[in-house]
Amino acid sequence: MKRISFGLRAGYLLAAVLSLSIGTSDAHAAGNRADEPLDVVVTIADLGDLARQIGGERVDVTILARPGQNLHAVRVKPSHLVAVSRADAFVQVGLALEHAWVPGLLEAARNASVAPGRPGFVDAGAGYRAIQVPERLDRAVAADVHPLGNPHINMAVDGGPLFAKRILASLVELAPDHAEEFRARHEQWMERYEFALVRWTVLAERMAAAEEKSGGAFYVAEFHNEYDYLLGFLGVDVAATVEPAPGLPPTPGHLRSIDEILRRHEVPAVLTAPWSDNSTTRRVARSIDAEVVVLPTMLTDDGSGLDWIGWVDGLLVRIAGIFSVEPPSHDQVRTRRAEVEREAAAAADAGRDADAPVDEGPSSYEGALAPVRRGTATDSM
16 A cells, blocks of 8 residues: 655645635635735745835745755645745746646645735746747656746846836735835835846956956856856856756766866856755866855845845856956946946937837846846856
8 A cells, every 4th residue: 555654644634624724715815904914925035035125014924945945846844835825925936947846835725815817926937038948848858847948037137126026016916005115115126226237237247358358258067057047147158067957867978978078168167056066066076177166046044134136146246256257346336337327318318219118028127238248148068
């Protein structure tokens, strides 16, 4: 007889209890709770930070994934079911990043308030123009198939603003009496983001200058295609991945094949997440005399006060540091921002067409990024 683990049995039991107590009704709907904070459940701390930045004291945030976890394989716990069953809003990154565990979690929680299509369900990455969209879907080729492309857009410099916009829209609909407060907080966050974007742009320009001076392209290796949005922004190419394909363990033949590639491109570092910082990754790096650089794939909600903007800044600075490129100072960023604002004002005075339609879609920030570097990292081999 097939045995069912205690954790799984506990999950089934809890789901049954919850179904008796809340059914499929909007039992915890925001409209029934006056000025109580909205219960917002998010899949990762990045989304939790943005919910807090915009919602302030009007939200209580619960984060499901723990730091260091592989987001494609988060194990659902009874506490997750309880949190989602009581939530006013549920926020996911989307693009199939959490496809292995979120749909089942939502179904088991039986909370109509956060069902897809309801105001309480926030698919934060919906509509983002992802990189590495597969031409065909075949699990024989890759275990972690992402039909919508690379889903790690929480590590894209234009991912945060899109998430913030989606969260703002949900909070305004759920608590319209506080809409102006939410909008004001969102505007404050955007001001900070725009300043950071200037800093990141200057850093990317410095990377371009350093690469040109070196006489060749900058390359790294990755265990998994997790950092490609950041690498693309900085103009760093991926020579190869330790995985032969997303979700597939490396084979001896694959490791032999990439060894020559990494040597040819003089790769100085192998990037890996905490979950994939293993003996194979270290052996690959050691064989080519490269550094293993362990980078978190999500913000850590550890009480340190670090937010999404600061976290992304730290990742970009760490990657640039691999190539001995220093970030600009605060004063240099302020100077550059003033230059950008003067150029924009001059363009407007010169008769820029103010009536042209404005793209308010998820990639509306591309105009600021396009002059800097090529938009995405090359697909790894």
